[in-house]
Amino acid sequence: MKLGPKAAAAALIVSAGLALTACGGAPSGTSATAKTASLTLGAVQEIRSWDPAQAHVGHYLQPYQAAYDSLILRQPDGKLSPMLATEWKYNEANTKLTVDLRTDVTFSDGAKFDAEAAKANLDHFKKANGPQMAQLTAVSDVKVVDADTIELNLTAADPSLEFYLSQAAGLMGSPKALGTEAIKTEPVGSGPYVMDKASTVKDSQSVFTARKDYWNKDIQKFEKVTFKTLVDPTARTNALVSGQVDATLLDPKTGKQAEGAKMNLVATEVDWQGLLLLDRDGTKNPALGNVKVRQAINYAFDRKTIVDQVLLGQGTPTSQPFGKASGAWTEELENYYSYDPAKAKALLKEAGYETGVVVEVPSVPGFETQLAVIKQQLSDVGITLNVGSAITNTFTSDIAAQKFTTMFFSLFQGEPWVAVNQIISTKALYNAFKNTTPELQAKIDAVQTSGKDAGKAAQEVNKYVVEQAWFAPMFRVNQMYYHNSKITVEPQVQQAVPSIYNYSPAK
Structure with a gap:
């Protein structure tokens, strides 16, 4: 799949971000104002390790998106767009995927994102025995072509590889932090938010603040994002109705209480x-x-x-x-x-x-x-x-x-x-x-x-x-996802919990 010249692809990222902003309900071009808002989400599970190679999918993916960009961005309707990758193309046999990368991105620890960093992440993902390591089973090796180009060589065609690069396998962490003990408790990525360690409490909440030098301001819509761990659906319902969280996943039974409190339903x-x-x-x-x-x-x-x-x-x-x-x-x-x-x-x-x-x-x-x-x-x-x-x-x-x-x-x-x-x-x-x-x-x-x-x-x-x-x-x-009137939420196809990019402050 080729998405055009690099310059055009870079422009696509901007327009993709604007589209997400518009779809989410926040006007484009006003991200600086929008970021004065905070977002608190009721999470159904606790993250056990922030190492991107330990990332899962489903309900687990959303918190990782706060700290880590992925190579490919999956739009709410499931279409794939550039993110850290600007374009990508298979060979005729679909056994080699050539990926061109952005050149203006750094990680939160100052390390530069480039082809060597992308290779380090993909190699680490394959070796780290994470819950989604099978996503790269078909990838035999990753080759650095030049500073902003990598090649993924496959043992056989894998029609899902591009999808996987928008999921756990595509999350990019700082090569300086990969494999360290520190990254297990504090993520180090190039994403729109960085963890506030002082406010984060294990098994209770993970707090993130907007990264000041983030490269794509249009998908960075909040000044602060908090994930409150609420495993029990009744606890999530009470937190939503009482205003402790802005959005969370419920079920048909607890959803009745949310509807009675005038919460908005996003069903997928x-x-x-x-x-x-x-x-x-x-x-x-x-x-x-x-x-x-x-x-x-x-x-x-x-x-x-x-x-x-x-x-x-x-x-x-x-x-x-x-x-x-x-x-x-x-x-x-x-x-x-x-x-x-x-x-x-x-x-x-x-x-x-x-x-x-x-x-x-x-x-x-x-x-x-x-x-x-x-x-x-x-x-x-x-x-x-x-x-x-x-x-x-x-x-x-x-x-x-x-x-x-x-x-x-x-x-x-x-x-x-x-x-x-x-x-x-x-x-x-x-x-x-x-x-x-x-x-x-x-x-x-x-x-x-x-x-x-x-x-x-x-x-x-x-x-x-x-x-x-x-x-x-x-x-x-x-999957019944409820939110209050302070925010707007766009559903994400094939996900019970929307991607972090799908939330916006209400107009």
Whole structure:
């Protein structure tokens, strides 16, 4: 993807920043006035290390954006724009990404951002064993071409690499600080804000102030940004309603209280929830090896009733695991498995399981209500759902060890290649039994080599796993983000918590 000459790309950064300002509700050209305001956000999780190589995604990404710029900026609608990278382009085989960099950026400790600094960060990210280190799995090495150009050499095409460079893998820290103990507690980046150590309290709040020499004033809209750690949703609700925080993530139940207090809702569908029918070859549960049994499970669910009763209407029933923003979503698959108990029973009979099927799932904290409803609806068609002990902090290793043949879970609906490698490919954590067929693998290979058309190619993967009932998706869930009238907030596609750039003081 080439974004034009460097001079034009630099201009694009300015216009991107102005667009974000305008979309967020603050007038362009008034950042100096806007920065007199402060922003306090209710964070759902505490940052354990500020080393950029330890950055996570989802709810964790936003605080890192205060201190660290990324190579690529992801706009609210998901489009990628220049940030520290001014332009980037693949070779014909999509195995080498050449990235040109800004030349006017320094880190908060005075170190200069250049190609050597970018390489140091990418190398550190690959070696630091962070939670998102897989984002650079395809990158074999990073080469410095000149002072403001690097090359990322890939072992194979990775359609998600540009996306990753707008996420954890793209965060740039000072090369002087990388790998030190100090950066774990105090970030050192080139971002719009610097940590106020005196006001920051571990497990309570992280406070940042506007960096005076920041290179892009248009996305630096506040004089102070505070992240208050509030793990409990009730605590977040009370903090929002009482004015202790300006915005936070709630749920359908606590959202009612926020709405009663006249808070504003920003809702985005980020995750899908449903059953992962993991043992598709019937290795441990022979019944799941029969596609008709898996299809029967899908026909057993009254998805709309579940959404209305469990989510209070804050979601959309679906039969497909890919989200609308992924490019792999298709209208024909949305209601592929309608609620049809009679058909479910008929399929079980055809599969030789007229007398019933037993499915074991672990208990998932927070999803007790969903599991209770699912258990009842499966029972109505002759399928017994046994809910076992709760998953623990070892659940990823338990999944990899094939401890679970089925589980109810909530999963992110990301870019096509991200989703494929999360739930479908033989490398995916949530394909622990390594299920595949030559037909499916050919479709996966097409996604990998399709470049900009990866979303369209992934539609075929989506269709295959829906028809073969690899999953029993229930619904896409509204992530409910509330804010007060002091600020305006623009939602970020595929993120429950908006990027830090999406907030502005209200007019």
